[in-house]
Amino acid sequence: MRQLDDYNPFDPEVAENPFEYYAALREQAPVYRTPMGFFMVSTHRLCLEAIRETKAFSSRFAAAMAGGMGGSNALEKGQVDETPISPTDTLLTNDPPSHTRFRKLVNKAFSPRRVEKMDAYVSQIARDLIDGFESQDRIELVTELAVPLPLTVIADQLGVPRSGMDDFKKWSDASVAPLGGIVTQEEQVECARLVVELQKYLLARAAERRSKATDDLLSDLVHASVDGETPLSDAEVVSITQQFLVAGNETSTNLIAATLMFILQDPEQEAKLRARPDLIPNAVEEGLRCETPVQGMWRVAACDTELGGVEIPKGSFLMLRYAAANRDPAVFSDPERFDVERSNAREHLSFGQGIHFCPGASLARKEAAVAIQSMLDRFPKLSLSKENDFRHHPSMLLRGLKRLDVGLR
Numbered sequence: 001m002r003q004l005d006d007y008n009p010f011d012p013e014v015a016e017n018p019f020e021y022y023a024a025l026r027e028q029a030p031v032y033r034t035p036m037g038f039f040m041v042s043t044h045r046l047c048l049e050a051i052r053e054t055k056a057f058s059s060r061f062a063a064a065m066a067g068g069m070g071g072s073n074a075l076e077k078g079q080v081d082e083t084p085i086s087p088t089d090t091l092l093t094n095d096p097p098s099h100t101r102f103r104k105l106v107n108k109a110f111s112p113r114r115v116e117k118m119d120a121y122v123s124q125i126a127r128d129l130i131d132g133f134e135s136q137d138r139i140e141l142v143t144e145l146a147v148p149l150p151l152t153v154i155a156d157q158l159g160v161p162r163s164g165m166d167d168f169k170k171w172s173d174a175s176v177a178p179l180g181g182i183v184t185q186e187e188q189v190e191c192a193r194l195v196v197e198l199q200k201y202l203l204a205r206a207a208e209r210r211s212k213a214t215d216d217l218l219s220d221l222v223h224a225s226v227d228g229e230t231p232l233s234d235a236e237v238v239s240i241t242q243q244f245l246v247a248g249n250e251t252s253t254n255l256i257a258a259t260l261m262f263i264l265q266d267p268e269q270e271a272k273l274r275a276r277p278d279l280i281p282n283a284v285e286e287g288l289r290c291e292t293p294v295q296g297m298w299r300v301a302a303c304d305t306e307l308g309g310v311e312i313p314k315g316s317f318l319m320l321r322y323a324a325a326n327r328d329p330a331v332f333s334d335p336e337r338f339d340v341e342r343s344n345a346r347e348h349l350s351f352g353q354g355i356h357f358c359p360g361a362s363l364a365r366k367e368a369a370v371a372i373q374s375m376l377d378r379f380p381k382l383s384l385s386k387e388n389d390f391r392h393h394p395s396m397l398l399r400g401l402k403r404l405d406v407g408l409r
């Protein structure tokens with residue numbers, strides 16, 4: 001068992017191999033005060049408790065991110081153009097009652113009907129991408145399928161033409177990179193510059209939709225109305241769509257690549273899925289549980305409080321470590337094993353729970369299931385190439401494979 005004395009979640013090697021530390025945290029100190037001062041919460045029960053206590057454990061942690069615990073403060077230093085929108089805490093970094101207004105309006109736009117409508121079209125994008133592999137013996141799955149599938153879906157929904165996809169990918173990456181806390185100062189400045197470009201672009205698209213409605217998510221957001229709630233302003237729409245990129249793009253990419261990796265690493269699991277494709281949605285839940293693309297989320301103590309018998313002073317930051325909770329043996333038997341037949345796989349916390357539960361969950365699940373199903377259907381003999389080292393991008397917050405080389409024949 002690991003000792004916690006040398007535990008530094010920002011160390012890239014620890015981020016690569018965190019699981020023994022997660023076991024040590026759960027056993028030795030489920031609410032652990034790290035040397036950096038924040039509390040790491042690692043059991044399923046205590047993560048859920050903190051999620052539910054929204055008054056004591058606030059989601060208004062954006063100030064901490066800007067202060068260096070995760071994000072960029074380059075904008076404040078005048079190193080890039082001024083942002084065209086004033087930073088607004090809308091969803092992920094907000095609390096009721098303001099969060100409730102934004103969430104109602106977003107739920108209205110991101111409705112089950114909208115996601116259902118996208119079903120055939122997500123499958124079509126996957127099919128088109130996979131058609132492109134016909135003449136190949138092997139692919140690098142991350143760049144050739146796992147990145148373009150969710151990126152194309154969300155770009156279409158935000159009115160980005162296919163010709164603008166390269167810029168869009170750069171902007172999306174720049175929105176995400178600073179959150180992991182393992183980037184240089186120069187990289188932070190570059191990311192902030194790109195985010196300003198993205199905001200200007202999205203403002204223009206939102207204005208277009210305000211004058212003429214179209215059949216996409218951005219238009220639904222601009223026109224969303226709920227009784228008694230003020231509709232979203234353009235700046236709020238931009239802030240929310242930026243969150244879709246931050247929260248929804250790379251995470252879905254990482255889910256697709258990791259789930260396929262787990263399946264192909266275990267021939268018995270692969271055979272089960274080929275024999276019973278109805279298990280694919282559960283395989284995606286296991287991919288979510290075992291990889292946990294968002295390893296955890298911040299909270300900040302709004303008052304002096306306690307969690308699991310540990311005193312938490314007002315203003316303390318907590319990292320609810322969903323990745324550790326997802327391998328908690330109190331909830332999941334044989335938790336380190338990827339098992340497509342696990343009956344309670346959906347109890348994972350990979351999308352959070354409660355009022356901040358991920359609004360993109362059903363879209364992400366659909367994209368991953370379609371990608372896995374299409375790959376298995378099209379290629380009866382998939383394999384992992386020997387060169388794979390299964391290394392992840394260095395980040396303390398997001399977990400995503402750098403590449404996955406897959407043999408197709």
Ligand code: HEM
Nearest residue numbers: 091092244247248251252255297350351352356358360364
């Ligand atoms: C595998 C893919 C995804 C994962 C693992 C994921 C994970 C999460 C998690 C853990 C949270 C809640 C954090 C908390 O406890 O506060 C969250 C919230 C959120 N997600 Fe996702 N997400 C994914 C895909 C998406 C997609 C596709 C979108 C949109 C296009 C999206 C948009 C959001 C937004 C806007 C929030 C904030 C909701 C709120 O605070 O009310 N996510 N996501």
